[in-house]
Amino acid sequence: MFKREVYIKRRTRLHGLMKSGLALFIGNTDSPMNYPANPYHFRQDSDFLYFFGLDIPGLTGVMDFDTGKDWIYGNDFDIDDIIWMGPQPSVRELAEAAGINNSAPLQKLEEVIRVAISKKRPIHFLPPYRSETRMNLGLIIRENPCQMKTMASEKLIRAVVSMRSIKEKVEIEEIEKALSVTWEMHTTAMKMCRAGVREQEIFGAIEGIAFSKGGGTAFPVILSINGQTLHNHDHGNILKKGRMMVTDAGAESGMHYASDITRTTPVGGKFSQKQKDIYEIVLRANTESIKAAEPELSNLDLHLNACKIIASSLKDLGLMKGDINDAVEAGAHALFMPHGLGHMMGLDVHDMEGLGENYVGYSDEIKRSDQFGLAFLRFALPFKTGHVLTIEPGCYFIPQLIERWKSEGKHKDFINYSKLEPWKDFGGIRIEDDILITEKGNKVLGKPVPKTVKDIEALCS
Known part of the structure; x- marks a missing residue:
C-alpha cells in the first residue's frame, strides 16, 4: 500500500466531485478455478485499490457523500482460516491502514443500503465486469443482477476517470x-530467440521473471512467430530461421501497476533485408510518434500521422499507391495496421477499460469512428500532463484479410494486391513503448529495451 494519506486525499477529492449519495466499491473475491478451495491467482479490483489500497479478497468500501464518512465492510477471519492461512489482520485494522475509522461486518452493509434506498438516496456504483460482483451487487441493492452494467452511475464513472487519468508521482514510480x-x-x-527453441520455453522463462521479481504479469503474455495475429496467446510453435518473434509482455508491480512493451526479434538474431525494410518503417512510426507527443496534441492526430508514415513507406515499397492522405482517410492502411496507436496505462494495462472506453478515450466533441482500424483506437483525446500511454505502431500481413479485401476489390485504388502475394507469409511487426506526458513533451518510461536493428542484433549475437 501507499501511505494512508494517499488514499485519504483521493477519497476526499471524490467526495468533492460527487457531493451526494452513497458509492459502493465492491472488492474482488477469490474466483474458483475448478473447485472453491482452488482459486485463480487473486487480483484486486483496480478502482478498489485506487481508493482503498487493500489487496485482500472479500471487502467492500463505501463512501457516504452526504455525511463525509467512509466505511470498510468485511468479515474477520475465524480460527479455521487462521489454521490454514496464519494470523490475519482484522477488518478494523485494514480500514485503519487505509485511513478509515469506520468498519463493520458485511451483513451490516445490506441494512445500510436498505435504509438508503428507503430514503431514496442515490446509490452510485461502477460497472461490474465479474459475474460474482454483478450477483453480489444485485443482492445488495435488490435489483436484477443482469441490469448492473446499465444501472452503473455515469457521474461516478466520469469522476473516477478524471482522477485516474492523471497519474501521481507515486504511481509513476510503481510503473517504473x-x-x-x-x-x-x-x-x-x-536472447532465447533461436531456431529450434519452442515458444513455450521462452513464454515460461519470461513469465517466471514477472512472478519472481514483480507482481506477475499485467496481462497474458503475447509471444509468437505468427506476429500477424495481434493477440496471439498460443505458444506451441518451434522457432524457425527466417521468422520473427513478436513479444508483447509486461510485468505488474507489487502494487499492481502495469507495464506494456512490445519488441519484434528475428529468429537467430539477424534481420533479412525484407524484414529490415518493414521493421524500419514501424520503428520510424514509433520514434516519430514519441517525439511528437505533448500536451494538447490529440492521440487521434498522432495515430493518423503514424498511419501516414506507414502508408507512405509501404507506397515506396510498391505495396500501396495513390494519394497517401486520401488512402489514410479512406482507411486503406488498416489492411496493414488494423489497430490503434496506443492506450492509457496504469492500474490496468488498458487503463479503466472496464469503466467503458468511450468514457476514457472519447468525449462529446471527439466521437469514436466506426471505420475498420480507426474504430479500434482506444484513446483519441488530447494529451494532458500526467497521462501515461503506450505508443505501439505495427505492420502486419494477414493472409485471410488480404484475400478478403482483394476478393471484394476493397481500396483497390490504394492497395497493390498484385504485389502482396510474396508477403503473405511475412508475419507481423510491432514496437511498443510506454510514455508519460510532461509539461513540455513526454518522457519514455523505464530502462530502454533495445529496439533499433543494430541494438537488437548486437544483443542477440
Missing part, C-alpha cells in the same frame, strides 16, 4: 518498478 522487470523479460526473450 514494473518496467524494470519488463526490461529483463524482454531482453531474456530476445
